[in-house]
Amino acid sequence: MSAIALVSINCRVRELAPGFMVSLIVAAAATFLSEHYGAPVMLFALLLGLALNFLSADGKCKAGIEFTARTVLRIGVALLGMRITLEQIAALGWKPVALVVILVAVTISLSVVAAKALGFQRLFGMLTGGATAICGASAALALAAALPNHPQKERATLFTVIGVSALSTVAMILYPMIANWFGLSPQEAGVFLGATIHDVAQVVGAGYSMSPETGDTATVVKLMRVAMLLPVIVTAAMITRMQGADPTGKRPPLLPWFAVGFLILACVNSTGWVPTVVQGGVNELSRWCLVISISALGMKTQLKELASVGIKPILLMVGETAFLVALVLALMHWGL
Numbered sequence: 001m002s003a004i005a006l007v008s009i010n011c012r013v014r015e016l017a018p019g020f021m022v023s024l025i026v027a028a029a030a031t032f033l034s035e036h037y038g039a040p041v042m043l044f045a046l047l048l049g050l051a052l053n054f055l056s057a058d059g060k061c062k063a064g065i066e067f068t069a070r071t072v073l074r075i076g077v078a079l080l081g082m083r084i085t086l087e088q089i090a091a092l093g094w095k096p097v098a099l100v101v102i103l104v105a106v107t108i109s110l111s112v113v114a115a116k117a118l119g120f121q122r123l124f125g126m127l128t129g130g131a132t133a134i135c136g137a138s139a140a141l142a143l144a145a146a147l148p149n150h151p152q153k154e155r156a157t158l159f160t161v162i163g164v165s166a167l168s169t170v171a172m173i174l175y176p177m178i179a180n181w182f183g184l185s186p187q188e189a190g191v192f193l194g195a196t197i198h199d200v201a202q203v204v205g206a207g208y209s210m211s212p213e214t215g216d217t218a219t220v221v222k223l224m225r226v227a228m229l230l231p232v233i234v235t236a237a238m239i240t241r242m243q244g245a246d247p248t249g250k251r252p253p254l255l256p257w258f259a260v261g262f263l264i265l266a267c268v269n270s271t272g273w274v275p276t277v278v279q280g281g282v283n284e285l286s287r288w289c290l291v292i293s294i295s296a297l298g299m300k301t302q303l304k305e306l307a308s309v310g311i312k313p314i315l316l317m318v319g320e321t322a323f324l325v326a327l328v329l330a331l332m333h334w335g336l
Contacts, residue, residue: 019064019296020072022055026295027288040199042137043165045291046158049298056299068296069154070145076289077142077229078261080135082282083200084227086270096191096221099331103195104228106327107133111320118312123147124156126236128313131164132320135226136198138290140164141297145258146233154300161294163317168198171321172206178325179210186210188332190217195225195328198321227266233259 030044055061111129112122126147131140137160144157175197179189189210197203200222207218237259265282268274 016064016067019055019061019066020068020292021064022052022061023049023065023068023072023292023296023299026052026299027292030291030295040137040165040169040202041287041291042161042199042294043169045295046162046165046298049295053299061299065296065299069293069300072289072296073141073293074145074258076286076293077138077145078258079265079282079286079289080138080142080226080229081262081265082269082274082279082286084223084266084269085272086266087272092217092220092224095335096195097224099191099195099328100221100224100228102331103324103327104133104225104232107320107324108232110323111316114316114319118316120313120316121152121156123153124160124313125316127156127160128163128317128320130232131160132198132317132324133225134229134232135200135222136164136168136202137161137294138199138226139229139232141290141294142229142233142258143236146236154297158297159313160317161297163314164198167317167321168202171197172202175325176206176210182329186213187217190214191221191332192328194218194221196325197222200226230259230262230266233262 026048027045030041030048033039033044034041056065108126108129111132112125115125115128116122127140127143130143131137133139140157140160144153147153175193176189179192184192190207190213193206193210193214194203194217197206197218200219203218203222204215208215269279
């Protein structure tokens with residue numbers, strides 16, 4: 001490597017380091033608070049980031065915060081592929097797979113239509129619908145990375161992450177009660193919890209609070225929803241590409257690089273050759289990347305912008321969540 005290239009890399013690292021380091025510190029603080037107080041780490045990261053939003057206007061931190069909110073986010077999404085194996089999906093049979101495909105397609109489609117009816121951009125409906133139907137905050141961040149740049153995109157993404165994290169926490173407490181009320185068997189309860197609760201951590205918490213069998217089933221069904229992230233990202237990228245929606249005039253790639261990374265890691269993980277310690281390490285790295293990037297995203301957002309959204313987005317997300325529960329219970333009743 002030439003001396004000029006080394007100098008260029010060194011300058012770039014020095015430019016990005018302050019913003020990245022402050023995002024890392026916020027993520028570490030959010031993780032500490034989450035472990036000691038039991039609330040979602042994404043929510044803590046967002047709130048702490050919002051409290052430090054003045055840093056994004058600072059010359060020293062701005063470039064690093066921008067890099068972290070965009071590139072580190074995409075790395076975290078790609079690493080999510082290490083959670084999935086084809087064997088896990090095949091073990092449950094075709095019915096849960098069909099249920100997951102239907103609920104994701106119907107929920108996102110309905111969310112886009114509802115968002116348009118309420119006067120929002122379709123982009124907001126896809127973000128909230130994807131977060132509700134797939135895997136909560138991680139899906140919202142992944143979709144935001146795939147969708148075109150838009151003046152309101154970051155605000156919509158942040159609001160979606162806040163809403164879906166709060167609803168997921170409520171669901172972790174409420175949904176096991178619903179499963180008991182309907183008299184679901186341990187495996188049925190696992191399918192219900194895994195198909196309806198937004199975030200992976202809350203699915204695990206709710207499932208294993210009922211029984212080990214329920215927890216195992218809920219986790220695998222949830223990971224099947226995570227696997228739907230790839231086709232949804234590709235669909236979003238195709239729509240964006242057809243519309244030519246990026247104001248820079250560049251056509252986005254048909255398959256974003258982080259989606260390719262997600263697919264490759266899922267295939268590698270399916271071989272069974274990946275040691276458990278490596279798998280755990282990659283999953284933990286993915287979690288840290290997402291928490292660090294959401295901290296940076298919080299720092300980029302002004303509180304007054306979030307306060308101006310009104311009641312309609314809240315009603316949209318609550319309605320999507322309630323619809324998902326009703327849809328899953330109906331599909332299970334009809335034999336899926």
